[in-house]
Amino acid sequence: MIFLEFRALSTLPERVEEPPQEEPKEVPQRRGPKSTNPILEHRHIYPEFLPDPNPKWRNSLREKMERADMLKRRQQIDIPEFYVGSILAVTIADPHAQGKTNKFVGICIERKGCGLRAEFTLRNVVDHQGLEVRYDLYDPTIDKIQVLRLEKRLDDKLFYLRDALPEYSTFPLDMDPEILPEGTPVPVNPLKVKLKPKPWLERWERQELKGIANIEQYLTTTNRLNRKLRQTPWEKFDLMKQYRKTIPMEEQSDIWSEVNNQLQQLQMARKKMARKRTFTAPKTQLG
């Protein structure tokens, strides 16, 4: 019986061409983009609070406990807001070092991992030798994370600095922190780096990077052809691929409303500290 119905209904689509005739009411009100919840903006500053988008690795209880642990750690030390492209100074307690502490300055080229496994990588060139150090964000041996220059770059990952000229990743180890006035948006540094000639570590030409200035001069016709063949212009329309990479809004708002209170307290405390520091700074100069 059902079979009959299916056949009958599925084979006459032409007749159904005029379904739009149901409620031809004019759109009642022009809805712009829906007003988004302001607590969702935390996702840029604290991306590691969001769980892994892969459902294979999801475990709501573990995620909740990890968030609690992360907040506890954040109450112990001040983990500031930073992005890929910011310049950080990290001081760790190092049992191997002579003074038992070790400080490294560098540009953040990558942030990855979620929960307590969040990591970031710093890169610097010291004595003409390129160095990269990976740190766990919630490592208990970290004494202090200081943002020397808060900015973003044009790309999400800055691995191309490995193949760029060394001056683009050279930062003095005794750099002074630059203070952004309160309330200004995080600046995006439109710096375009120059690459060294080939050989390179990766095929940068295929990655659609915005932060490279002189890539075209090193490419051969074969490179250009391969780049063209490997382009995937349909990928930016792949709605489900995007969906599988993100955490949906409803889940995010649950998470952020859970941690919002404590995060805001931490922010207030940091602001207070910053104000104190600005008051005390001139005194030390005088003395």
Next chain:
Amino acid sequence: MFKSLITKLCPSQLTCGFHTTACLNEVRLLTRLRVVDNSEIGMRAMAEGKPPKIICVYNKKRVGFIGDRVMVAIKGQKKKGILVGLKQIQNVKVPKFDSNNIVLIDDNGTPLGTRIHVPIPTILRTILKERTHAKGADYTKLLAIATRFV
């Protein structure tokens, strides 16, 4: 995807349509290294553009890790050296270098040069101290000629 690529590529340009994983940058037999001390032989080898090649890694895995002793062929001679910086992905808080660095030593662990002109990972201090025994070679002399630790 690769089928479609191969159909797109004309056969004359068909070089390698297959995906390969990122290389591990392991230090193993015949890897070229960079000498970072100021020993005579090392400086000359690097200046001539003939960097040393590994001919033996002294551990069970035969893959060099940080602080491992290696034997290298440098300018027609066999010399021993200690790996002081690796390109390979390192553990957390251990620096990863842009080149595979080596400091030449002799059989007793005494460095041939008098100065290392690149930074040295601090973890080497512990590793080399562990490897030094009272009657064997003393590798900690290497730490004394380092200029900077990271």
Next chain:
Amino acid sequence: MNQADVSKLVSKLRIKVKAEHRNLRNPKGPEGRIDKLRKTVTGLIKFERIEVNYNRGDEARQYAERLISEAIRHGDCHTPTMKMADFWLLEKELVHKLFKVLVPRFENSNVSFTKMYKAPKPQYSRNLEKAVLELRGNPYPDLFTKQPNNRLWIQNVLLEAAKHDYRQSKYAEIAQNMAKNEEPTQVNSEAPKSEIIEDIKTQ
């Protein structure tokens, strides 16, 4: 362990999404997969109920849901959403349908925008699972009718006609028996029945 992508905000789908996509094997690779899905999504938005292979239908369902939810979230003044709709809907008048018909229809719904049923397999063919994919609120009759005795079911129509015929013939008999007097009580019992059957056949 990956960090979630934070550059985009998406609303949660009300359907079950598999952890991995299906490849929908075809000679053109991922591009061909998307092309196939575009056709199915366009068909779904156009006809509101289609019969497809299960795997393709399930994939297309996810894309259609995402498209509608994006349209609801951003409205038609949002350029990226417009581009997305332009990409996914091969017939451009359907873009208007998406924003003018489907968005108001689903704006306040708390359930998924589409429905999928398993359909019977064709008997002599490849062993492919079939499915019926439809938009909610479509103008067609329900696939699972709640009333067990629908008057319009073909069996009921036929039975009705048969009953009618039988009754008519009985009446005729009675009339013949009863009336040796010469007035035929009823005529043309055949005509309506044949008409009904003709109708059914055309359907």
